[in-house]
Amino acid sequence: MGLTVPFKQVDVFTEVPFKGNPIAVINFLDIDESEVTQEQLQAIAIWTNLSETSFLFKPSDEKYDYKLRIFTSLSELPFAGHPTIGSCKAFLEFTQNTTATSLVQECRAGAIPLTVNEGLISFKAALFDFEGISDEVITGYEQSLGLKFIVAPALLRTGPNWVVALVEDAETCFNANPNFTMLTEQTKQNKHCGVILAGVKKNASIKNSYEMRAFSPLDKVDEDPVCGSGSVALARYLQELYKFEETTKITISQGGRLGRDGHIVASIIKETDGSTSYHVAGHAITVVNGKITL
Amino acid sequence: MGLTVPFKQVDVFTEVPFKGNPIAVINFLDIDESEVTQEQLQAIAIWTNLSETSFLFKPSDEKYDYKLRIFTSLSELPFAGHPTIGSCKAFLEFTQNTTATSLVQECRAGAIPLTVNEGLISFKAALFDFEGISDEVITGYEQSLGLKFIVAPALLRTGPNWVVALVEDAETCFNANPNFTMLTEQTKQNKHCGVILAGVKKNASIKNSYEMRAFSPLDKVDEDPVCGSGSVALARYLQELYKFEETTKITISQGGRLGRDGHIVASIIKETDGSTSYHVAGHAITVVNGKITL
Missing domain, CATH: 3.10.310.10 (Diaminopimelate Epimerase; Chain A, domain 1)
Known part of the structure; x- marks a missing residue:
């Protein structure tokens, strides 16, 4: 002391x-x-x-x-x-x-x-372990987030255990208004730290540009303003979905709904040994x- | 900038x-x-x-x-x-x-x-305006706090608008586990910032010694660890209840449930002009x- x-x-x-x-x-x-x-x-x-x-x-x-x-x-x-x-x-x-x-x-x-x-x-x-989740759990998250996912979400263990879910576009992501009471209950029951919600910016000049939000109501913070481990989770999820064969950059905007303006670059890097690694820059x-x- | x-x-x-x-x-x-x-x-x-x-x-x-x-x-x-x-x-x-x-x-x-x-x-x-509140509102707060108040609570406008409620003793206050979902809804509807809960320390060496808690879930902080305006509200409420005729000190402990150990001294001071003033020290x-x- x-x-x-x-x-x-x-x-x-x-x-x-x-x-x-x-x-x-x-x-x-x-x-x-x-x-x-x-x-x-x-x-x-x-x-x-x-x-x-x-x-x-x-x-x-x-x-x-x-x-x-x-x-x-x-x-x-x-x-x-x-x-x-x-x-x-x-x-x-x-x-x-x-x-x-x-x-x-x-x-x-x-x-x-x-x-x-x-x-x-x-x-x-x-850490970037990928794991599928059940339809029942997915339906629960759709209800608490009040929207439909465009493909099946997955669980990504990137430090915290994030569920990653994609919606139609950046605007849908930005406008989401979760029911935090329901979401708290669900994440507690499922032992997930929260949900990473993302939507592609359809008219962005940069390809692979996303709006992202990180909801983690269990951790006393309903919404994380700008989230590094969440962006690892998103990049790994997109790799599983799109099977990128070349090194790919994902640019992410986050925090607008909280008055922030965060910028993250998540890279999916094809290493010379054939493996894939995930990097986050800011x-x-x-x-x-x-x-x-x- | x-x-x-x-x-x-x-x-x-x-x-x-x-x-x-x-x-x-x-x-x-x-x-x-x-x-x-x-x-x-x-x-x-x-x-x-x-x-x-x-x-x-x-x-x-x-x-x-x-x-x-x-x-x-x-x-x-x-x-x-x-x-x-x-x-x-x-x-x-x-x-x-x-x-x-x-x-x-x-x-x-x-x-x-x-x-x-x-x-x-x-x-x-x-600021220390005192105002009664309806039985219906009181019953609602008893339900969300999961306990019975020993006298009718009141609304105290001390900057924030606190509802002050007394329970049987310090232990009852310390052990309260509010339903924050209900409490958020009620405080929003009633336009109250939250509830100051207090219980007297029956075996304390100092008379007028209280355990206090400040629940204000609307303000993104479910429980304020140690609360100055809440202690003004408590002192003013106690004056209304007990009609102290002499300058009286109220010692308050707060924050134990949050790992804190806050100490407040709230004084009800009888001024020479016959008026009563409220002071908080720490x-x-x-x-x-x-x-x-x-």
């Missing part, structure tokens, strides 16, 4: 303050991880009241640049997207590193490779910069 | 970090109020994701020490309790004032006199200290 360490609140998936998704990042790089308890980290994450709060620690091995622990107000997560991009931005600023182009984040989900290119921070997803900007006293 | 000003996130009604109610305080004392728009202030308050965010401005007249504007994620408030105490703490630190014992805050509700005594910050409530501690970039 009484420990004072550097603190930043970073806005992610935007270059304009207050238009993205905030993450509180606490710099514990100069202390030993044993100096703070799980309960302290959880108490801080409850107090910041943000969807996630993340903590930078020294890595367990020199192959990593730093270790990241990510907490919601309820629990610690193995991985989360916007905290990863925001925390990388904070790490670079905390360590005054202006030249790094690749880093590796240690977290519960494993090693997360990151690249930095002209301010755009990109992570390679470690800008981040430090809005609050200072110190926190425990 | 690009403006960078001092920022603090202060924990209120506690001396221990993360145990109170946080308020983000932005220091606009060195700019003209016309340099920021209502929309900007609202966007910042949405982004911090706290129950309230407050903005310090130069006062309109020298009889005030500063002007405070208080925003929830939905709108600007005429007054709020914990933001007032936290913002006074921040003001004293921002201006490096270690000697003030009395200040006057300018806000939409009018002039709010504040005193500072050994770190304890106290404000005099400007400690506050700066947890995050730095700058914010707009």
Whole structure:
């Protein structure tokens, strides 16, 4: 107690303050991880009241640049997207590193490779398991979201367990007004963290351009403004649906209904070994910069 | 845009970090109020994701020490309790004032006199209108809270419009598990901001010691951890009920169910002119200290 360490609140998936998704990042790089308890980290994450709060620690091995622990107000997560991009931005600023182009984040989900290119921070997803869901569950979600899906949704385990569902177009997605009481009950019963809803922008100049929304009422936040792990889930789902044979970029807009203007680039990359990997990129900007006293 | 000003996130009604109610305080004392728009202030308050965010401005007249504007994620408030105490703490630190014992805050509700005594910050409530409510509305709240009130609740306009209700004892209050879906619907219909529930600590060493909870599900925060305007409402309600003829202190504990440990002292003061005034006091501690970039 009484420990004072550097603190930043970073806005992610935007270059304009207050238009993205905030993450509180606490710099514990100069202390030993044993100096703070799980309960302290959880108490801080409850107090910041943000969807996630993340903590930078020294890595367990020199192959990593730093270790990241990510907490919601309820629990610690193995991985989360916007905290990863925001925390990388904070790490670079905390360590005054202006030249790094690749880093590796240690977290519960494993090693997360990151690249930095002209301010755009990109992570390679470690988790993207795809699983079908039953017709009954799908019908339930159609009812709580008040609309029809154009193909069968699936469950994507990308850290959180997201159900991904497509609707006819971007406008339908933007205008959706879920019944959050029903949705809370359903996601609880199904053990899903929430629903990623997306619709293609039919007249967009960029092909594969989507409007996306992330509903996760169980986690005390009805709608996540701009969601990294959700965009991994969407990219993986689209790959299953369209079987892209070449590296493909998906540009995603999110947050408009919440007064935000988030921009995500999700890439489906065909590796030279024939495998497919999923990457999510976005800008981040430090809005609050200072110190926190425990 | 690009403006960078001092920022603090202060924990209120506690001396221990993360145990109170946080308020983000932005220091606009060195700019003209016309340099920021209502929309900007609202966007910042949405982004911090706290129950309230407050903005310090130069006062309109020298009889005030500063002007405070208080925003929830939905709108600007005429007054709020914990933001007032936290913002006074921040003001004293921002201006490096270690000697003030009395200040006057300018806000939409009018002039709010504040005193500072050994770190304890106290404000005099400007708003404390008392109004009865119908049996039908009372029965509705009993159903949504799942318990019986020991006397008829009342509506207290203390900035927010709180319904104050007493239950048998502190334990009953602590253990209440409201049906937030019902409560949201009722408070919306009745145009109440929420319900202040309180129960007396029967075995407390201090007389007039209460456990209190503040349910305000309409405002996106199901339960406010430690609530200043709610404690004004409780004190005014108790005065109506018990007709205290002498200055009386009410000590209030709040936040235990949310992992907090808030302490409020609400005073019913008999003024020399025969009138009764209501005062709320608490400690506050700066947890995050730095700058914010707009």
